[in-house]
Amino acid sequence: MKNIVVLVSGGGTNLQALIDAQESGLIANGRITCVIASKPGVYALERAKNHRIPTRVIARKDYTDVIAYSQAILDALNEEKADLVVYAGFMTILDELVCKAYPYQMMNVHPALIPSFCGKGYYGLRVHEEALKKGVKVTGATVHFVTEVCDGGPIILQKAVAVEDDDTPEVLQKRVMEQAEWKILPQAVSLFCDDKLIVKDDRVSIKK
Ligand code: GAR
Numbered sequence: 001m002k003n004i005v006v007l008v009s010g011g012g013t014n015l016q017a018l019i020d021a022q023e024s025g026l027i028a029n030g031r032i033t034c035v036i037a038s039k040p041g042v043y044a045l046e047r048a049k050n051h052r053i054p055t056r057v058i059a060r061k062d063y064t065d066v067i068a069y070s071q072a073i074l075d076a077l078n079e080e081k082a083d084l085v086v087y088a089g090f091m092t093i094l095d096e097l098v099c100k101a102y103p104y105q106m107m108n109v110h111p112a113l114i115p116s117f118c119g120k121g122y123y124g125l126r127v128h129e130e131a132l133k134k135g136v137k138v139t140g141a142t143v144h145f146v147t148e149v150c151d152g153g154p155i156i157l158q159k160a161v162a163v164e165d166d167d168t169p170e171v172l173q174k175r176v177m178e179q180a181e182w183k184i185l186p187q188a189v190s191l192f193c194d195d196k197l198i199v200k201d202d203r204v205s206i207k208k
Pocket of ligand 1: 011012014088091110111124177
């Protein structure tokens with residue numbers, strides 16, 4: 001059974017999708033053992049508490065620089081004996097010292113089809129604002145391994161979602177979450193916990 005540690009910064013709907021997948025048996029070989037928030041008081045912490053999942057708050061504002069913050073996160077991951085670390089709406093970029101300690105053991109869900117609308121500055125609603133500004137007809141979500149390149153690690157799963165003419169960023173965000181993120185994130189976690197993800201030459205293949 002793999003220990004899954006989930007990092008959050010906000011409402012935690014992706015965390016909820018993982019909790020639901022765990023409770024329905026979709027994630028058979030892993031369990032969420034800790035939720036770490038980068039801010040106190042975020043609703044994701046309530047979601048964890050409602051399901052008796054231990055939580056920690058490691059607030060970004062309590063650390064002067066990204067290295068000190070990253071080291072605190074790494075210490076917590078080591079204490080929790082994490083086998084898999086999931087960024088589920090985690091909005092803080094960590095120093096590479098963290099992902100190097102957990103190679104291909106950290107994954108992130110991003111609300112676009114990488115390599116579109118990704119990288120530094122593309123997070124949350126901003127991603128959907130840019131997609132609408134560009135006029136793309138299809139967007140979606142990506143789950144990828146975290147490496148030192150922001151949103152640049154090997155892609156695990158992607159799912160496309162249609163953009164409608166009258167979409168607002170909020171409407172599009174909700175559709176991308178419902179139709180893509182909440183589906184592919186639990187699937188990717190389940191595949192990881194079943195040892196079905198193989199990374200070779202920066203690409204992921206899925207064992208049959
Ligand atoms: C989600 O759409 C997630 O993909 C995005 O923030 C939202 C968090 O929602 N993450 C990023 O933009 C990371 N670059 P949630 O807190 O309800 O899961």
